[in-house]
Amino acid sequence: MDSPKVDSMSDITxxxxxxQFLESISALRSNNTLEAYSNALDTFLKMLVDQRIDISKLxxxxxxxxxxxxxxxxxxxxxxxxxxxxxxVIKSFFEFLDSEHxxxxxxxxxxxxxxxxxxRSISHQLYPEHDVKHLIEFMNNLEIASTSNRSEMENLxxxxxxxxxxxxxxxxxxxxxxxxxxxxxxxxxWDEGRAIISRRGNKQAIVRFSTRALNALSDYQSLxxxxxQETGKPRNSLPLFARHDKGTGKKIQSITPTTIxxxxxxxVFQSLGPELVGKITPHTFLHHFVTSILRATGNLKLAQVxxxxxxxxxxxxxxxxxxDELNKGYFEVFEKKTKQPNDVLKNMSALPPIKLDD
Numbered sequence: 382m383d384s385p386k387v388d389s390m391s392d393i394t395x396x397x398x399x400x401q402f403l404e405s406i407s408a409l410r411s412n413n414t415l416e417a418y419s420n421a422l423d424t425f426l427k428m429l430v431d432q433r434i435d436i437s438k439l440x441x442x443x444x445x446x447x448x449x450x451x452x453x454x455x456x457x458x459x460x461x462x463x464x465x466x467x468x469x470v471i472k473s474f475f476e477f478l479d480s481e482h483x484x485x486x487x488x489x490x491x492x493x494x495x496x497x498x499x500x501r502s503i504s505h506q507l508y509p510e511h512d513v514k515h516l517i518e519f520m521n522n523l524e525i526a527s528t529s530n531r532s533e534m535e536n537l538x539x540x541x542x543x544x545x546x547x548x549x550x551x552x553x554x555x556x557x558x559x560x561x562x563x564x565x566x567x568x569x570x571w572d573e574g575r576a577i578i579s580r581r582g583n584k585q586a587i588v589r590f591s592t593r594a595l596n597a598l599s600d601y602q603s604l605x606x607x608x609x610q611e612t613g614k615p616r617n618s619l620p621l622f623a624r625h626d627k628g629t630g631k632k633i634q635s636i637t638p639t640t641i642x643x644x645x646x647x648x649v650f651q652s653l654g655p656e657l658v659g660k661i662t663p664h665t666f667l668h669h670f671v672t673s674i675l676r677a678t679g680n681l682k683l684a685q686v687x688x689x690x691x692x693x694x695x696x697x698x699x700x701x702x703x704x705d706e707l708n709k710g711y712f713e714v715f716e717k718k719t720k721q722p723n724d725v726l727k728n729m730s731a732l733p734p735i736k737l738d739d
Contacts, residue, residue, distance in 0.1 A: 465659025
Protein backbone atom coordinates (compact mmCIF):
# COMPACT_ATOMS: atom_id res chain seq x y z
CA MET A 382 0.00 0.00 0.00
CA ASP A 383 1.54 3.30 -1.14
CA SER A 384 1.57 6.35 1.14
CA PRO A 385 -1.34 8.70 0.38
CA LYS A 386 -0.46 12.20 -0.77
CA VAL A 387 -1.22 15.17 1.46
CA ASP A 388 -3.93 17.26 -0.18
CA SER A 389 -3.61 20.18 2.21
CA MET A 390 -0.76 21.48 4.32
CA SER A 391 -3.31 22.24 7.06
CA ASP A 392 -4.39 18.61 7.21
CA ILE A 393 -2.84 17.16 10.39
CA THR A 394 -0.98 13.88 10.21
CA UNK A 395 -1.81 10.66 12.01
CA UNK A 396 1.09 11.24 14.40
CA UNK A 397 -0.20 14.74 15.25
CA UNK A 398 -3.71 13.36 15.73
CA UNK A 399 -2.35 10.78 18.16
CA UNK A 400 -0.77 13.54 20.27
CA GLN A 401 -3.99 15.58 20.21
CA PHE A 402 -6.00 12.56 21.36
CA LEU A 403 -3.66 11.83 24.26
CA GLU A 404 -3.69 15.49 25.27
CA SER A 405 -7.50 15.53 25.25
CA ILE A 406 -7.69 12.73 27.83
CA SER A 407 -4.58 13.55 29.87
CA ALA A 408 -6.49 15.37 32.62
CA LEU A 409 -8.96 12.52 33.00
CA ARG A 410 -6.63 9.53 33.03
CA SER A 411 -3.86 8.31 35.30
CA ASN A 412 -0.26 8.20 34.06
CA ASN A 413 -0.41 4.40 33.81
CA THR A 414 -3.56 4.58 31.69
CA LEU A 415 -2.04 7.21 29.43
CA GLU A 416 0.99 5.00 28.93
CA ALA A 417 -1.23 2.08 27.96
CA TYR A 418 -3.16 4.28 25.51
CA SER A 419 0.10 5.52 24.01
CA ASN A 420 1.41 1.97 23.62
CA ALA A 421 -1.79 0.94 21.84
CA LEU A 422 -1.56 3.88 19.44
CA ASP A 423 2.14 3.22 18.83
CA THR A 424 1.26 -0.35 17.89
CA PHE A 425 -1.38 0.98 15.48
CA LEU A 426 1.20 3.33 13.91
CA LYS A 427 3.69 0.47 13.64
CA MET A 428 1.09 -1.49 11.69
CA LEU A 429 0.80 1.43 9.25
CA VAL A 430 4.59 1.56 8.93
CA ASP A 431 4.64 -2.18 8.22
CA GLN A 432 2.18 -1.42 5.42
CA ARG A 433 4.80 0.96 4.01
CA ILE A 434 2.86 4.07 4.90
CA ASP A 435 4.78 7.22 5.81
CA ILE A 436 2.99 8.10 9.06
CA SER A 437 4.85 11.42 9.30
CA LYS A 438 3.05 12.54 6.13
CA LEU A 439 -0.19 10.53 6.17
CA UNK A 440 -3.15 12.94 6.66
CA UNK A 441 -5.42 11.61 9.37
CA UNK A 442 -8.41 12.40 7.15
CA UNK A 443 -7.34 9.52 4.91
CA UNK A 444 -7.75 6.91 7.64
CA UNK A 445 -10.63 4.57 6.91
CA UNK A 446 -12.54 1.85 8.73
CA UNK A 447 -10.50 -0.84 6.99
CA UNK A 448 -7.52 0.32 9.09
CA UNK A 449 -9.40 -0.90 12.15
CA UNK A 450 -10.07 -4.24 10.47
CA UNK A 451 -6.37 -4.48 9.62
CA UNK A 452 -5.50 -3.71 13.24
CA UNK A 453 -7.83 -6.46 14.45
CA UNK A 454 -5.77 -8.97 12.48
CA UNK A 455 -2.51 -7.29 13.50
CA UNK A 456 -3.20 -7.68 17.24
CA UNK A 457 -3.73 -11.44 17.13
CA UNK A 458 -0.06 -11.76 18.08
CA UNK A 459 -0.84 -10.18 21.47
CA UNK A 460 -2.37 -11.80 24.55
CA UNK A 461 -6.20 -11.74 24.57
CA UNK A 462 -6.37 -9.13 27.35
CA UNK A 463 -3.82 -6.80 25.71
CA UNK A 464 -5.56 -7.26 22.38
CA UNK A 465 -8.89 -6.30 23.93
CA UNK A 466 -7.38 -3.20 25.57
CA UNK A 467 -5.66 -2.04 22.38
CA UNK A 468 -8.80 -2.48 20.29
CA UNK A 469 -10.82 -0.43 22.79
CA VAL A 470 -8.20 2.34 22.63
CA ILE A 471 -8.30 2.40 18.82
CA LYS A 472 -12.09 2.57 18.95
CA SER A 473 -11.87 5.58 21.28
CA PHE A 474 -9.24 7.14 19.01
CA PHE A 475 -11.47 6.86 15.94
CA GLU A 476 -14.47 8.18 17.88
CA PHE A 477 -12.33 11.17 18.92
CA LEU A 478 -11.31 11.82 15.31
CA ASP A 479 -14.95 11.65 14.26
CA SER A 480 -16.09 14.01 17.03
CA GLU A 481 -13.39 16.52 16.04
CA HIS A 482 -14.48 16.26 12.38
CA UNK A 483 -11.02 15.08 11.39
CA UNK A 484 -12.34 12.00 9.61
CA UNK A 485 -15.67 10.74 8.35
CA UNK A 486 -16.56 7.26 9.55
CA UNK A 487 -19.52 5.24 10.72
CA UNK A 488 -18.99 4.74 14.49
CA UNK A 489 -21.37 1.79 14.60
CA UNK A 490 -19.28 0.07 11.94
CA UNK A 491 -16.12 0.57 14.02
CA UNK A 492 -17.85 -0.84 17.10
CA UNK A 493 -19.07 -3.85 15.16
CA UNK A 494 -15.56 -4.62 13.88
CA UNK A 495 -14.14 -4.36 17.42
CA UNK A 496 -16.95 -6.31 19.07
CA UNK A 497 -16.67 -9.13 16.60
CA UNK A 498 -13.06 -9.75 17.54
CA UNK A 499 -13.14 -9.11 21.30
CA UNK A 500 -16.03 -11.50 21.81
CA ARG A 501 -14.00 -14.30 20.26
CA SER A 502 -10.92 -13.47 22.27
CA ILE A 503 -12.50 -13.53 25.72
CA SER A 504 -15.49 -15.83 25.34
CA HIS A 505 -13.53 -18.89 26.50
CA GLN A 506 -12.16 -17.30 29.64
CA LEU A 507 -13.40 -18.41 33.04
CA TYR A 508 -14.94 -16.13 35.62
CA PRO A 509 -11.91 -14.42 37.28
CA GLU A 510 -13.31 -14.54 40.82
CA HIS A 511 -10.14 -13.61 42.72
CA ASP A 512 -9.44 -10.66 40.42
CA VAL A 513 -13.01 -9.37 40.67
CA LYS A 514 -12.82 -9.45 44.47
CA HIS A 515 -9.49 -7.63 44.38
CA LEU A 516 -10.96 -4.92 42.12
CA ILE A 517 -14.01 -4.47 44.38
CA GLU A 518 -11.80 -4.21 47.47
CA PHE A 519 -9.53 -1.75 45.67
CA MET A 520 -12.49 0.48 44.75
CA ASN A 521 -14.04 0.20 48.21
CA ASN A 522 -10.81 1.59 49.68
CA LEU A 523 -9.99 3.91 46.79
CA GLU A 524 -7.83 6.88 47.74
CA ILE A 525 -9.69 9.94 46.44
CA ALA A 526 -7.62 12.25 44.22
CA SER A 527 -6.04 15.39 45.65
CA THR A 528 -4.31 18.26 43.81
CA SER A 529 -3.50 21.94 44.36
CA ASN A 530 -5.70 23.00 41.42
CA ARG A 531 -9.15 23.41 42.97
CA SER A 532 -11.29 23.05 39.84
CA GLU A 533 -9.24 20.11 38.60
CA MET A 534 -9.37 18.48 42.02
CA GLU A 535 -13.17 18.68 42.15
CA ASN A 536 -13.45 16.99 38.77
CA LEU A 537 -10.99 14.24 39.69
CA UNK A 538 -12.73 13.66 43.02
CA UNK A 539 -16.11 13.47 41.30
CA UNK A 540 -14.75 10.84 38.95
CA UNK A 541 -13.19 8.83 41.78
CA UNK A 542 -16.33 8.94 43.93
CA UNK A 543 -18.56 8.15 40.96
CA UNK A 544 -16.41 5.22 39.84
CA UNK A 545 -16.28 3.79 43.37
CA UNK A 546 -20.06 4.04 43.76
CA UNK A 547 -20.65 2.64 40.28
CA UNK A 548 -18.52 -0.48 40.71
CA UNK A 549 -19.85 -1.20 44.20
CA UNK A 550 -23.39 -0.79 42.88
CA UNK A 551 -22.72 -3.20 40.01
CA UNK A 552 -21.16 -5.70 42.43
CA UNK A 553 -23.80 -5.55 45.18
CA UNK A 554 -27.09 -5.14 43.30
CA UNK A 555 -27.08 -7.32 40.19
CA UNK A 556 -28.26 -4.30 38.19
CA UNK A 557 -27.75 -4.30 34.43
CA UNK A 558 -25.78 -1.65 32.58
CA UNK A 559 -28.79 -0.22 30.74
CA UNK A 560 -30.75 -0.02 33.98
CA UNK A 561 -27.87 1.77 35.68
CA UNK A 562 -27.70 4.35 32.89
CA UNK A 563 -31.43 5.07 33.28
CA UNK A 564 -31.42 5.47 37.09
CA UNK A 565 -32.41 8.92 38.38
CA UNK A 566 -31.60 10.43 41.76
CA UNK A 567 -35.26 10.24 42.72
CA UNK A 568 -35.38 6.49 42.07
CA UNK A 569 -33.43 5.68 45.24
CA UNK A 570 -35.33 5.11 48.47
CA TRP A 571 -32.51 5.84 50.91
CA ASP A 572 -34.48 4.73 53.98
CA GLU A 573 -35.28 1.30 52.56
CA GLY A 574 -32.05 0.91 50.57
CA ARG A 575 -33.76 0.05 47.33
CA ALA A 576 -34.82 1.41 43.96
CA ILE A 577 -37.74 0.57 41.71
CA ILE A 578 -36.64 0.31 38.10
CA SER A 579 -38.56 -0.05 34.86
CA ARG A 580 -37.99 -3.11 32.73
CA ARG A 581 -39.00 -4.14 29.25
CA GLY A 582 -42.71 -4.53 28.68
CA ASN A 583 -43.59 -1.77 31.17
CA LYS A 584 -42.67 -4.07 34.04
CA GLN A 585 -41.09 -2.90 37.28
CA ALA A 586 -38.53 -4.54 39.52
CA ILE A 587 -36.87 -3.86 42.87
CA VAL A 588 -33.13 -3.46 43.15
CA ARG A 589 -31.68 -3.67 46.66
CA PHE A 590 -28.55 -1.75 47.68
CA SER A 591 -25.93 -2.76 50.22
CA THR A 592 -24.83 -0.36 52.94
CA ARG A 593 -21.41 0.13 51.35
CA ALA A 594 -23.00 0.91 47.96
CA LEU A 595 -25.37 3.43 49.56
CA ASN A 596 -22.51 5.07 51.48
CA ALA A 597 -20.47 5.36 48.29
CA LEU A 598 -23.47 6.81 46.45
CA SER A 599 -24.05 9.31 49.25
CA ASP A 600 -20.42 10.50 49.10
CA TYR A 601 -20.65 10.98 45.35
CA GLN A 602 -24.02 12.74 45.44
CA SER A 603 -22.90 15.06 48.24
CA LEU A 604 -19.97 16.36 46.19
CA UNK A 605 -22.21 16.77 43.14
CA UNK A 606 -24.81 19.00 44.80
CA UNK A 607 -23.40 22.28 43.48
CA UNK A 608 -23.28 21.04 39.90
CA UNK A 609 -26.81 19.67 40.21
CA GLN A 610 -28.13 22.98 41.52
CA GLU A 611 -26.52 24.90 38.66
CA THR A 612 -28.66 22.98 36.16
CA GLY A 613 -31.83 24.55 37.57
CA LYS A 614 -33.59 21.22 37.25
CA PRO A 615 -35.26 19.21 40.03
CA ARG A 616 -32.58 17.00 41.52
CA ASN A 617 -34.82 13.94 41.52
CA SER A 618 -34.96 14.12 37.71
CA LEU A 619 -31.19 14.15 37.24
CA PRO A 620 -29.24 10.95 36.44
CA LEU A 621 -27.87 9.09 39.45
CA PHE A 622 -24.55 8.62 37.65
CA ALA A 623 -23.27 11.42 35.43
CA ARG A 624 -20.43 11.99 33.02
CA HIS A 625 -17.58 14.16 34.28
CA ASP A 626 -15.46 14.83 31.21
CA LYS A 627 -14.54 17.95 29.27
CA GLY A 628 -17.31 17.41 26.76
CA THR A 629 -20.10 17.88 29.29
CA GLY A 630 -19.00 21.20 30.79
CA LYS A 631 -21.45 22.19 33.52
CA LYS A 632 -24.20 19.92 32.20
CA ILE A 633 -25.32 16.82 34.07
CA GLN A 634 -25.53 14.13 31.40
CA SER A 635 -26.23 10.50 32.08
CA ILE A 636 -23.47 7.95 31.62
CA THR A 637 -23.71 5.51 28.71
CA PRO A 638 -22.84 1.82 28.43
CA THR A 639 -19.61 2.93 26.74
CA THR A 640 -18.83 5.19 29.72
CA ILE A 641 -19.33 2.28 32.12
CA UNK A 642 -17.18 -0.03 30.03
CA UNK A 643 -14.39 2.57 29.93
CA UNK A 644 -14.61 3.10 33.71
CA UNK A 645 -14.29 -0.63 34.37
CA UNK A 646 -11.37 -0.94 31.93
CA UNK A 647 -9.55 1.98 33.52
CA UNK A 648 -10.03 0.75 37.08
CA VAL A 649 -9.04 -2.81 36.13
CA PHE A 650 -5.87 -1.44 34.58
CA GLN A 651 -5.20 0.68 37.67
CA SER A 652 -5.74 -2.10 40.21
CA LEU A 653 -4.79 -5.27 38.34
CA GLY A 654 -2.68 -4.21 35.35
CA PRO A 655 -3.13 -4.32 31.55
CA GLU A 656 -3.26 -8.11 31.33
CA LEU A 657 -6.64 -8.17 33.08
CA VAL A 658 -8.27 -5.49 30.93
CA GLY A 659 -11.03 -7.18 28.93
CA LYS A 660 -11.27 -10.14 31.29
CA ILE A 661 -13.46 -8.15 33.67
CA THR A 662 -16.39 -6.38 32.04
CA PRO A 663 -19.48 -4.64 33.49
CA HIS A 664 -21.39 -7.90 32.99
CA THR A 665 -18.82 -9.80 35.08
CA PHE A 666 -20.25 -8.17 38.20
CA LEU A 667 -23.54 -10.00 37.65
CA HIS A 668 -21.56 -13.25 37.86
CA HIS A 669 -20.05 -11.99 41.11
CA PHE A 670 -23.49 -11.04 42.46
CA VAL A 671 -25.07 -14.42 41.78
CA THR A 672 -22.03 -16.38 42.90
CA SER A 673 -21.87 -14.42 46.18
CA ILE A 674 -25.51 -15.26 46.96
CA LEU A 675 -25.00 -18.95 46.19
CA ARG A 676 -21.86 -19.16 48.30
CA ALA A 677 -23.56 -17.51 51.27
CA THR A 678 -26.91 -19.32 51.10
CA GLY A 679 -26.75 -22.22 48.66
CA ASN A 680 -30.24 -21.12 47.64
CA LEU A 681 -30.51 -21.17 43.86
CA LYS A 682 -34.09 -19.88 43.88
CA LEU A 683 -33.09 -16.89 46.02
CA ALA A 684 -30.25 -16.11 43.60
CA GLN A 685 -32.68 -16.35 40.68
CA VAL A 686 -35.15 -13.90 42.22
CA UNK A 687 -32.54 -11.37 43.35
CA UNK A 688 -30.80 -11.50 39.98
CA UNK A 689 -34.19 -11.18 38.27
CA UNK A 690 -33.70 -14.16 35.97
CA UNK A 691 -36.93 -15.42 34.44
CA UNK A 692 -35.40 -18.88 33.95
CA UNK A 693 -33.52 -20.63 36.75
CA UNK A 694 -31.29 -22.34 34.17
CA UNK A 695 -29.83 -18.90 33.43
CA UNK A 696 -28.97 -18.53 37.12
CA UNK A 697 -27.29 -21.93 37.13
CA UNK A 698 -24.89 -20.78 34.42
CA UNK A 699 -23.63 -18.07 36.78
CA UNK A 700 -22.82 -20.53 39.56
CA UNK A 701 -19.06 -20.86 39.93
CA UNK A 702 -17.91 -23.42 42.49
CA UNK A 703 -14.32 -24.54 42.93
CA UNK A 704 -13.18 -28.15 43.10
CA ASP A 705 -12.53 -27.75 46.84
CA GLU A 706 -16.09 -26.58 47.42
CA LEU A 707 -17.49 -29.42 45.34
CA ASN A 708 -15.37 -31.92 47.26
CA LYS A 709 -16.49 -30.45 50.57
CA GLY A 710 -20.15 -30.53 49.58
CA TYR A 711 -19.93 -34.08 48.31
CA PHE A 712 -18.25 -35.47 51.41
CA GLU A 713 -20.59 -33.58 53.73
CA VAL A 714 -23.48 -35.40 52.07
CA PHE A 715 -22.02 -38.90 51.68
CA GLU A 716 -19.25 -39.17 54.28
CA LYS A 717 -20.33 -36.89 57.11
CA LYS A 718 -21.20 -39.76 59.45
CA THR A 719 -18.15 -41.82 58.61
CA LYS A 720 -14.81 -40.33 57.72
CA GLN A 721 -13.55 -36.89 56.79
CA PRO A 722 -12.45 -36.25 53.18
CA ASN A 723 -8.73 -36.29 54.00
CA ASP A 724 -9.04 -39.66 55.78
CA VAL A 725 -10.98 -41.14 52.89
CA LEU A 726 -8.49 -39.93 50.32
CA LYS A 727 -5.57 -41.13 52.46
CA ASN A 728 -7.06 -44.62 52.72
CA MET A 729 -7.81 -44.70 49.01
CA SER A 730 -4.23 -43.75 48.15
CA ALA A 731 -3.00 -46.83 50.08
CA LEU A 732 -5.09 -49.23 47.96
CA PRO A 733 -3.56 -51.00 44.95
CA PRO A 734 -4.41 -49.45 41.58
CA ILE A 735 -7.62 -50.64 39.96
CA LYS A 736 -7.25 -52.44 36.67
CA LEU A 737 -9.86 -51.60 34.09
CA ASP A 738 -10.90 -53.91 31.30
CA ASP A 739 -10.33 -52.63 27.80
